[in-house]
Amino acid sequence: MTPNEILALLTIGSFFVLLMIGVPVALTLAVTGFFFGYLGFGGLLFNLLPARIYGVTANYTLIAIPLFVFMGVMLEKSRIAEELMDVIGHLAGGLRGGMGVGIILVGVLMGATTGIVGATVVTLGLLMLPALLRRGYDKGLACGAICASGSLGQIIPPSLVLILLADILGESVGTLFAAAVVPGLLLSGIYCVYIISLGILRPDAVPAVPAEERAAVSGRELALKTLRVGLPPIALVVAVLGSIIGGVAAPTEAASMGALGSVVVAALARRLSWQVLTETVRATTRTTAAMFFILVCSQVFALAFRGLQGEQLVHGMFGFLPGGIGADIVFMLVIVFILGFFIEWIEISYIVVPLFLPILQNAGVDLVWTAALIAVVLQTSFLTPPFGWALFFLRGVAPKGVSTMDIYRGVVPFIAMQVLTAALVFAWPGLATWLPRAIGW
Amino acid sequence: RAQKVFQWKMTNAYNPGSPFYVTGPGSPAEFAERVKAMSGGRLQIQQFGAGELIPALEGFDAVSSGTVEMNVANSYYWAGKTFAAQYFTAVPFGLNFQGMTAWLQHGGGQKLWEEVYAPFNLVPMAIGNTGVQMTGWFRKPVETDADLKGLKMRIPGLAGKVYAALGVDVKLLPGGEIFPALERGVIDAAEFVGPYQDRRLGLHKAAKYYYTTGWHETSNVTELIVNRAAWESLPADLQAIVRAAADACNLVSHTWCEATNAEALDDLVKNQGVIAQPLPAGIVRRLREVNDQVLADAAAKDPLVRKVHESFMAFKSVHDRWAGVSEAVYQSQIRTTQGAG
Amino acid sequence: MLNASLVRGCELLVEGIGRAVSWVSLGLVLVMAGNVLLRYAFHTGSVAMQELEWHLMSPIAMLGMSYAIQHEGHIRVDVVYSRLPPGLQRIIEIVSYTMVAVVAALLVKLSIPYVLQSYAVGETSPNPGGLPWRFVLKGFIPLGFALLFVQSVGAALRTLLGGAAGIPLAPAAHDGAEAVRA
Ligand code: NA
Numbered sequence: 019m020t021p022n023e024i025l026a027l028l029t030i031g032s033f034f035v036l037l038m039i040g041v042p043v044a045l046t047l048a049v050t051g052f053f054f055g056y057l058g059f060g061g062l063l064f065n066l067l068p069a070r071i072y073g074v075t076a077n078y079t080l081i082a083i084p085l086f087v088f089m090g091v092m093l094e095k096s097r098i099a100e101e102l103m104d105v106i107g108h109l110a111g112g113l114r115g116g117m118g119v120g121i122i123l124v125g126v127l128m129g130a131t132t133g134i135v136g137a138t139v140v141t142l143g144l145l146m147l148p149a150l151l152r153r154g155y156d157k158g159l160a161c162g163a164i165c166a167s168g169s170l171g172q173i174i175p176p177s178l179v180l181i182l183l184a185d186i187l188g189e190s191v192g193t194l195f196a197a198a199v200v201p202g203l204l205l206s207g208i209y210c211v212y213i214i215s216l217g218i219l220r221p222d223a224v225p226a227v228p229a230e231e232r233a234a235v236s237g238r239e240l241a242l243k244t245l246r247v248g249l250p251p252i253a254l255v256v257a258v259l260g261s262i263i264g265g266v267a268a269p270t271e272a273a274s275m276g277a278l279g280s281v282v283v284a285a286l287a288r289r290l291s292w293q294v295l296t297e298t299v300r301a302t303t304r305t306t307a308a309m310f311f312i313l314v315c316s317q318v319f320a321l322a323f324r325g326l327q328g329e330q331l332v333h334g335m336f337g338f339l340p341g342g343i344g345a346d347i348v349f350m351l352v353i354v355f356i357l358g359f360f361i362e363w364i365e366i367s368y369i370v371v372p373l374f375l376p377i378l379q380n381a382g383v384d385l386v387w388t389a390a391l392i393a394v395v396l397q398t399s400f401l402t403p404p405f406g407w408a409l410f411f412l413r414g415v416a417p418k419g420v421s422t423m424d425i426y427r428g429v430v431p432f433i434a435m436q437v438l439t440a441a442l443v444f445a446w447p448g449l450a451t452w453l454p455r456a457i458g459w
Numbered sequence: 460r461a462q463k464v465f466q467w468k469m470t471n472a473y474n475p476g477s478p479f480y481v482t483g484p485g486s487p488a489e490f491a492e493r494v495k496a497m498s499g500g501r502l503q504i505q506q507f508g509a510g511e512l513i514p515a516l517e518g519f520d521a522v523s524s525g526t527v528e529m530n531v532a533n534s535y536y537w538a539g540k541t542f543a544a545q546y547f548t549a550v551p552f553g554l555n556f557q558g559m560t561a562w563l564q565h566g567g568g569q570k571l572w573e574e575v576y577a578p579f580n581l582v583p584m585a586i587g588n589t590g591v592q593m594t595g596w597f598r599k600p601v602e603t604d605a606d607l608k609g610l611k612m613r614i615p616g617l618a619g620k621v622y623a624a625l626g627v628d629v630k631l632l633p634g635g636e637i638f639p640a641l642e643r644g645v646i647d648a649a650e651f652v653g654p655y656q657d658r659r660l661g662l663h664k665a666a667k668y669y670y671t672t673g674w675h676e677t678s679n680v681t682e683l684i685v686n687r688a689a690w691e692s693l694p695a696d697l698q699a700i701v702r703a704a705a706d707a708c709n710l711v712s713h714t715w716c717e718a719t720n721a722e723a724l725d726d727l728v729k730n731q732g733v734i735a736q737p738l739p740a741g742i743v744r745r746l747r748e749v750n751d752q753v754l755a756d757a758a759a760k761d762p763l764v765r766k767v768h769e770s771f772m773a774f775k776s777v778h779d780r781w782a783g784v785s786e787a788v789y790q791s792q793i794r795t796t797q798g799a800g
Numbered sequence: 801m802l803n804a805s806l807v808r809g810c811e812l813l814v815e816g817i818g819r820a821v822s823w824v825s826l827g828l829v830l831v832m833a834g835n836v837l838l839r840y841a842f843h844t845g846s847v848a849m850q851e852l853e854w855h856l857m858s859p860i861a862m863l864g865m866s867y868a869i870q871h872e873g874h875i876r877v878d879v880v881y882s883r884l885p886p887g888l889q890r891i892i893e894i895v896s897y898t899m900v901a902v903v904a905a906l907l908v909k910l911s912i913p914y915v916l917q918s919y920a921v922g923e924t925s926p927n928p929g930g931l932p933w934r935f936v937l938k939g940f941i942p943l944g945f946a947l948l949f950v951q952s953v954g955a956a957l958r959t960l961l962g963g964a965a966g967i968p969l970a971p972a973a974h975d976g977a978e979a980v981r982a
């Protein structure tokens with residue numbers, strides 16, 4: 019190992035230690051990056067930081083973050099969303115886990131409108147977490163379900179992960195979008211089955227709305243209430259999805275339809291006031307800026323990892339591989355999974371995929387299938403502690419009384435389900451390759 | 460005596476893995492390999508795709524300030540820093556690969572390029588060329604310039620301004636969103652590169668009308684920029700090696716495009732139901748009129764732009780007459796009669 | 801008390817800029833939705849207005865950072881932290897704010913030449929009809945980190961003086977938001 023490779027390992031190690039003792043996430047990223055980067059390559063390379071930071075703030079696709087956050091905050095501040103979860107609970111009747119399944123379904127719908135994990139997790143966290151906790155859901159499960167559901171947008175198209183992979187693998191974006199649909203829905207289905215099974219095995223973790231409370235609400239009342247509280251969010255999903263499908267807006271632009279729609283919906287419900295608007299823009303700005311602060315600081319870490327030739331570490335590891343293309347693919351996925359604990363998905367895609375691409379091409383592996391596998395495994399990186407974007411975003415909006423440990427504990431089963439989904443796609447490539455062929459994309 | 464080994468970094472405006480722009484025959488990756496081989500390992504260039512070290516369009520500043528030694532991009536991305544840069548990639552109704560390369564190498568183009576970049580401490584050179592690009596993908600056929608009114612098109616840069624003057628609604632979109640937007644009809648048309656790269660993006664699955672020979676990019680130069688101080692630190696033989704490798708890649712990347720575009724277009728038309736045809740002559744004439752005015756206006760604003768503009772246009776008018784009796788006749792008569800027998 | 805008014809001054813500055821820049825997020829919604837609707841209904845749009853969409857991100861992100869931290873505190877992993885004695889928590893807190901101030905100062909220093917480079921060449925959009933003055937957009941980077949420096953110094957002082965100087969450990973809650981979460 020070269021001195022720089024040792025420093026790259028130390029960067030990751032110190033990051034982990036500082037993070038665990040409670041140093042702020044953003045500071046951890048910046049300090050380890052600066053310190054070990056400086057030891058390894060001196061000060062010169064840090065002159066590239068402003069360019070990287072500018073790249074984050076001038077990234078067109080990331081505009082979706084403030085727009086979706088605005089939509090979520092507006093629904094919350096105008097109190098339109100307050101009863102949504104309760105209505106879902108009532109609708110689920112005696113089915114334990116009904117509200118949990120509701121969260122997954124909302125995640126699928128929001129995921130179909132955006133590829134930005136942060137925005138969905140924050141929106142779900144603001145709208146759903148307080149209601150779930152009030153209903154006595156297990157804290158860990160509620161947090162895990164929200165993080166997992168909020169990350170679905172990265173596999174369900176449109177998705178940033180797939181757009182980037184399409185470029186690196188040389189496949190068309192449309193083909194990869196089509197390839198990810200079945201694995202994405204499969205993953206969502208597995209989440210739902212898990213939550214419903216939990217309702218049977220651990221009923222107290224996912225309680226249904228008590229029977230007497232349900233009885234107190236007549237069918238007609240419930241129908242009216244469903245209409246009243248269910249219509250606005252559905253209208254917004256229609257505004258966002260509909261504007262993409264109807265050819266009104268490109269994927270990122272569609273977020274603005276949701277944001278504008280939330281103002282209209284609040285006005286129609288007569289909940290729009292100067293105070294609501296003021297609180298909405300302020301909370302939107304704070305939540306957005308908090309995310310960007312971590313993103314900006316992660317540039318220091320990523321630059322240092324690059325400058326210390328961190329990608330050589332990965333390259334060096336696969337000299338030890340046994341033969342066989344199957345083993346190569348599994349090894350690649352394992353690397354993606356492990357790196358997912360420490361580094362964000364963009365860096366992982368750039369580091370790992372180009373390394374393996376020549377091997378995959380030589381062996382004639384179906385790259386569409388490979389992309390679907392990588393996307394499912396990359397999905398785990400959003401949820402894996404200590405460094406998972408979804409976890410931080412939820413942490414930022416979670417009510418008091420929810421600790422980071424609750425979130426960490428809660429995501430573990432969902433990570434396992436993602437690995438299971440990857441295994442299924444590995445065993446049955448048709449899960450990924452069937453749809454693109456069937457629709458001719 | 461032991462000779463100094465140079466370890467350089469080369470960033471790129473295109474994503475890792477992009478054929479032509481980053482990897483493959485005649486690409487910057489091949490450039491780095493050639494330099495390493497020719498120099499016996501004395502100049503080693505590590506390439507970074509867009510986003511690996513810096514974002515896509517940050518290479519100009521990074522090389523200018525000397526943090527990175529080299530960057531690969533197209534000069535027209537820097538039109539916001541110095542407008543004359545536009546001419547060293549392509550201007551609408553400009554020169555083809557032969558003409559452009561001839562202007563750069565023998566018509567004073569290279570000297571002007573160096574003059575334009577001198578204030579930025581940059582040494583530029585051509586390292587690749589896509590050859591002629593395509594007008595783009597349209598969801599519906601266009602017959603007259605009236606069909607351009609209100610047409611929503613993804614078209615960045617100078618060509619966008621020309622289209623806009625004919626009533627096109629110019630839409631800026633990042634590469635990844637072109638496909639979903641075109642497929643759903645958010646936009647009616649989109650420009651990208653040529654058959655090989657366009658097929659890679661899947662644009663034929665979103666729109667069927669492929670308008671060919673791109674009036675807006677009759678060829679397209681890939682540029683290599685080198686930090687001046689770094690360049691001057693190289694001994695003369697290494698400088699010669701860099702220039703030789705860049706010249707080789709300029710040619711090899713272009714011939715690779717010729718070969719792959721031919722195959723891709725054949726596949727698109729025969730197997731994917733694509734209708735490939737040139738833009739109607741009437742529309743091209745209107746675009747030409749507007750374009751001449753747009754370029755003349757830009758040249759009038761700035762003496763440096765005027766100097767480059769006049770050199771380019773003077774060379775072009777002479778070259779046009781030569782091409783008119785050589786290439787044009789080849790294209791219109793010689794080539795097409797070959798298969799008749 | 802000089803220190804107390806220093807803390808107060810830092811917080812008021814961050815609060816004022818944060819509140820003002822918040823309205824940019826509404827501007828972003830209106831500009832982007834407006835572009836979409838105008839294009840759809842009237843098949844018209846301008847390059848400058850399209851560029852304005854992502855130009856509005858920079859002020860929200862860079863000027864909003866300190867405002868976010870002042871209200872919600874830093875995001876951290878509290879598994880071990882929450883079990884530490886309050887004294888130790890305070891020490892970590894003061895060291896963290898001080899380090900953030902150092903990082904912020906470093907980034908101000910690094911980004912000023914980058915902004916000046918853009919200013920010197922009069923950088924504009926490479927798209928004809930696009931927005932001029934790109935140095936303003938880039939200038940939000942050093943401005944944002946300068947504000948973060950101010951916020952961190954204020955917060956470090958507040959934590960340091962806490963109790964002794966009669967300053968509560970958390971700044972007064974604004975617009976109904978809960979008090980700063982450590
Ligand atoms: Na998505």
Ligand code: NA
Nearest residue numbers: 358399402405
């Ligand atoms: Na992770």
